[in-house]
Amino acid sequence: MAVEGFVPQDGSDPMVPEPYRIVERRRETSHTVTLALSSAGEVPTRAFQPGQFSMLYAFGLGEVPISISGSTARRDRLEYTIRGVGAVSKALCETPVGAMLGVRGPFGTAWPVAGPENRDLLIVAGGIGLAPLRSVIYQVLERRSHFGNAFVLIGARTEADLLFRDEYPRWRAAGLDTRVTLDAASGSWKGSVGVVTSLFPNVEVRPNRTVAMLCGPEVMMRFAAQALRDKGLSPHDIYVSMERNMKCAVGFCGRCQYGADFICRDGPVLPFGRLEDRLVLQEV
């Protein structure tokens, strides 16, 4: 499971950011922006695996962990979809094309995209949780024939909060059964309303040949994982991406500990089976 991200081989300090430049900026929703970054330093733009994250530094303000949301095929850029909620993430969202950011990473474990041929895929995303899963979707699109059934189930608060909406037709055309549900909809919305698990009854889940990847609020992942277990999926075929406070991303600051796991190093992507006992506890 563990994927080697960026590890300095020369003994240099993993706490020191590398300079990257914003080469593209796209507004996704009123609070969300996607930035494409390319290396502005001596080291070429780093490669990544779907599910990994970087620490993005806005000059003088601070650093936050952000999942990579772009395609692994684009070796010249790293894309990040950022929701402006705090001082740093808001500043990142406002940073224009051409400006410089500090980047550390990529760090952490990856989604299990590689695996046996012809597996069914069940991608379940809540809100901004679709961002790290889009990298998976891009890899699946490139190798669609290697997978069996493939579902993308997307939950969002309102229609205006839907991420990457203009891409759904392309995903569907390529054979990804993409379905959307909203927590609250206006009169013009013709689709489903309800939490993301409300899409499950109409999805055929074939245990033992399905791998599920869940990313969204912790409570959503917990309910979705339980619903998939009820459909007969093994807890070891369900993967979740965890979020915790993080200051270093390299196992030094201790903040992201979740039981014995450091989310930065042993996660963020972890099999549900490993977390099951912890997810039922409060305040871990």
Add this chain to the structure above:
Amino acid sequence: MPETGHDHADSIDTPSVLSAAHFGALLQAIRNEGYTLVGPTVRDGAIIYDEIESTQDLPIGWTDEQEAGHYRLKRRDDFAYFGYVVGPQSWKKFLLPARRRLWSSVRREDGGFTIEPEPLPERRLAFIGVRACELAAIRTQDRVLMEGSFQDPYYRAARQGAFVVAVNCVSAAPTCFCASMNTGPKVSGGDLALTEVVSPERHYFLVSPQTARGQAVLQRVEHRAASDEEQDEALTHEARAVSQMRRKLDTEGLPELIAAAQGSAHWQRVAERCLACTNCTMVCPTCFCSTVEDTVDLSGQRAERHRKLDSCFNREFTYLHTGSVRESGAARYRQWLTHKLSTWHAQFDSSGCVGCGRCITWCPVGIDITEEAAALREAVDQS
């Protein structure tokens, strides 16, 4: 350098006797190797670790009186140099400083910025008076900061540059439980291992070099082979620390037991006493958790990042955009004790506790990790 004092062919396992009068010469010999001496000294009513110049800076004739929530310095009736147990500080003060600049950054004219890593420490330190539990604590932090897939270059440089003079405990505080944690009281490791013998008749150190460089330093100081009697007397002193140790922590199956106790009501009972003051984490020689602080100067052109030691008892420690994950005191105490005694094993292949007893002494309400572990064992056994 005058060649003094080797009236016998030293080998690494032959203990030598260094008279107390020549201890200053040993310190000088270490300084002559280019080390800055740091060691115990009396300040503000406690024995702390700081830069020292000579034997005179040591806490000569002082000892510490410790109990849960209690620490006092007391006069001894002799002139022992290391006649105390452990103070509030540990050597992480020098290896993992409480606040350290990681890098600084300057804006360029084109709108970009450069990032300059902080230089590695230039001073090589000699740690004078490292206890067995403290050696174990340093090794515990080595696994966190130096032996994983990522390395802290500052820690590594400070650690690898350090010369370690370990000094055996010849008494135990009521808060000590290193024997339970299998970390002491007898030291193994360092560059030189010393046992201080003080009696009305004599005052000397039994010295066992542990490394070639420890051996080399000893060669420069007047010393002689220890007689059987002198060795026996040192052993008697060391045995006193073992026999005085009262506190115990039953480590049998402890990681699994604490894991099984996660849902226990006992955490709430501790939380009713715990002030979440963070004292236990500050005095703990293995606690390593930190935060970062980003600053920018008034011109907006120069930014810095510092790392500051932090505590899992602070509410902000687990802050996410929706609030803190560990909001209650019970959850925060559970995290601290669980990490120390349970999850640390899975992460770093050892306990996170070395049995130094500092968290017991410096807890303002006297919460005792050995008592709480025992209470959790009882709670699990009864469920």
